[in-house]
Amino acid sequence: MPSLQDSGLQDFRRSKPAFYPDHAVHAEFACACLGLRFEPFDGESGLLFRVASATASRCFGGGRCSAFPQNDATAATLANDKYFTQRILEAAGVATLSGRYFFLHARHRAHRPPGHERADAAAYFASLGGCAFAKPLNGSRGDFARPLDRPDALAAYMDEVAAFYDAILLQPIVRGDEYRIFLLDDDEVFTVRKFPPHITGDGGQTLRALIADHDRALDAHGLSGGAAPDGDRVPAAGERVDLPGRMNRSAGGAMAFARPRHHAAALTMARQAARALGLRAAAVDIFTDIGGEEAAMAVIEVNANPSIRFLEDSGRDDLILTIWRHTFAAIGLIDG
Numbered sequence: 232m233p234s235l236q237d238s239g240l241q242d243f244r245r246s247k248p249a250f251y252p253d254h255a256v257h258a259e260f261a262c263a264c265l266g267l268r269f270e271p272f273d274g275e276s277g278l279l280f281r282v283a284s285a286t287a288s289r290c291f292g293g294g295r296c297s298a299f300p301q302n303d304a305t306a307a308t309l310a311n312d313k314y315f316t317q318r319i320l321e322a323a324g325v326a327t328l329s330g331r332y333f334f335l336h337a338r339h340r341a342h343r344p345p346g347h348e349r350a351d352a353a354a355y356f357a358s359l360g361g362c363a364f365a366k367p368l369n370g371s372r373g374d375f376a377r378p379l380d381r382p383d384a385l386a387a388y389m390d391e392v393a394a395f396y397d398a399i400l401l402q403p404i405v406r407g408d409e410y411r412i413f414l415l416d417d418d419e420v421f422t423v424r425k426f427p428p429h430i431t432g433d434g435g436q437t438l439r440a441l442i443a444d445h446d447r448a449l450d451a452h453g454l455s456g457g458a459a460p461d462g463d464r465v466p467a468a469g470e471r472v473d474l475p476g477r478m479n480r481s482a483g484g485a486m487a488f489a490r491p492r493h494h495a496a497a498l499t500m501a502r503q504a505a506r507a508l509g510l511r512a513a514a515v516d517i518f519t520d521i522g523g524e525e526a527a528m529a530v531i532e533v534n535a536n537p538s539i540r541f542l543e544d545s546g547r548d549d550l551i552l553t554i555w556r557h558t559f560a561a562i563g564l565i566d567g
Contacts, residue, residue, distance in 0.1 A: 240548045251277040252293030253540045258282060260548075261555035267564060284564045295371075295536075299512040301561035302535050306509035310535035311369055313400045316508065323507035325500060326529040328518070330402030331355050332368050335393040347398075349389060355401055356385050364404050367396040371536075373484070378404055378475055407518035409531065410491050412501040413539075414513050415557045419498055421550055422490050423541065425516070428474045428483030432466025439463060442474070486541050491519040493526055504530050511561065512554070513537075 240260050247256055255277030262269040262282055272279040278293045289300065297307055309315050314332040321327055333352035334343065345351075356363055356379070365388055366376040375392050379385050392399060409425040430441045439462035466472050474483070491497050501515035514537035521527035542550045560567035 239546070240543050240551065241546070244543070247277070248275065251275075253538060253543070254291070254296075254298045255280055255293045257539065257543070257551055257555060258291060261552055261559070264552055265556060265559060265565060267559065282559070282564060287563055289562050289564060297536050299536060299558060301511040301558055302513075303509065307535040310508050310510060310513070310533050311371075313366065313368055313532055316533050319507050320504055320530055320533075323503060325503050325507060328364075328402045328405055328529055328531060330400050332398050332400050333389075334398045335389055336397060352389065352399070352401060353382065353385065356382065359401070359403055362404055363401045365392075365399055365401055367392060368398040368400050370396060371534075372538075375399075405518055405521055405529070407521040407527070408491065410489070410497060410517050410519060411486070411537075412498060412515050412517065413537065413554075414501060414505050414510075414515065415554065416511050417502050417505070419501075420553060421488065421542070421547070422494070422498075423486040424489040424491075426485040426487070428485075429471050430466075430474065432468055432470040432472065434468035435465065437463055437465050438472060441466070441472075488545070491517075491528075493519060493528065496526065497528055500528060500530060504533050508533055508535075510535055512557070 240257070243260050243263075244256055255271075258280065259269040261267075268281075268283040270281040270283060271277065272281060272290075276293075278296075279290070280293075281288050281290045283289075291298075291300075299307075302310075309319065314330070317327045317330060321329075331347070333347050333349065333355070334340075335349065337348075340348070361382060362378065362380040363385075364376070364378050365385070367374060370376065375388075375396070377388070379388055389399065410422060411425060412422045413420045430438070430444075432438075432441065442462070497517050497519055500517060501513075504515050505511075505513040510533065512535070514534040516531040516534065517528055518531055519528040521529060539551060539554060542548075556565065559565045
C-alpha cells in the first residue's frame with residue numbers, strides 16, 4: 232500500500248475542506264511523513280492543533296498564528312513592523328527602500344512623538360514628488376499595498392485603510408525585479424521571482440469591469456482590491472494587463488523558481504537581513520536591477536511568517552518537508 236509521502240501532498244489536500252488552513256494541511260502531512268501525531272483541537276476548522284512525539288508535544292494555530300516557532304516572539308514581532316524592520320536593517324548596513332510611517336487615528340496620540348499624523352503624511356508625500364508606494368505598517372498578503380500618484384488619492388487611501396489598520400508606511404516608488412529568498416538558519420531553501428497579478432481581456436468588458444471581478448474574488452479572501460489603470464479602456468480578447476503594485480500570490484500575483492543575475496550578492500543581503508532581525512526562518516523580499524542597474528538591490532521587507540503554498544502548488548513536497556523537519560527539530564519533537 233503506498234505511503235502518504237508517495238501519494239503526495241496534493242492528493243492529501245483533496246481530503247480536506249476548501250477553507251482548511253494551508254498551515255494545518257502541511258503540518259498534518261509532515262506529521263504523517265515524519266512519524267508524529269497530529270491532533271486537531273477545534274473540530275474540522277484546522278485552526279488549532281497539537282503535534283506530538285512519544286515524549287513531547289507542542290500546540291500550533293492556523294490562520295494568522297505564527298507558523299515558525301523557531302523564530303522567537305521578539306524577532307517575529309519586529310519583522311512584522313515594516314518600519315522597525317527598515318531601521319534595524321539600515322543599522323546593520325543593509326539597503327532598504329526607506330520610508331516613513333503615519334498613524335490614521337488620533338487615539339493614542341499622547342504616546343507617540345510628533346511628525347507621524349495625517350497632515351505629516353501629506354507633507355512627506357509631497358516631498359516624494361506626489362507619488363509613493365503605500366502599505367499598512369503591519370499588513371500582510373499584499374492587503375492595501377498599492378502605488379499612489381495624486382494628493383487626493385493619498386487622502387482617499389488613508390480613509391479607506393483606516394477602517395482596518397492603525398498606521399501606514401509610505402515609501403518611494405522603486406522599479407526593479409522582485410525576488411523572494413527563503414532561509415532556514417542561513418541555508419537557502421529556495422528562491423523565486425515574483426510577478427504582478429494580471430487580468431485577461433475578453434474584447435467586450437472594460438478594464439474597470441474586469442478588475443471589479445478580480446477584486447470581488449479578493450474580497451472573499453479578506454483582501455483589498457487594487458487600483459484600476461486606464462479603467463474605461465476595453466482590452467482586446469486575450470490581451471494580458473498587469474495590475475501595478477503588489478506581487479503577492481494571495482492577491483493574484485505569481486511566482487516561479489528563479490535566481491537573480493547577482494544571486495550571490497542577493498543571498499548575502501538576505502542572510503544579513505535575517506541575522507539582523509534574529510530570525511531562524513525568513514522569507515526575504517528583494518528588489519534587484521533597480522532602475523535598470525544590474526547590481527543595484529535593496530530589501531523590500533522580511534517575512535517571519537511567510538506562506539509556502541507555492542511549494543505545494545509546484546509539487547515540491549520535499550521542500551515543505553525540509554521546512555517542517557527544521558521546525559519540529561527546533562522545538563525538540565524530532566532529532567535534528
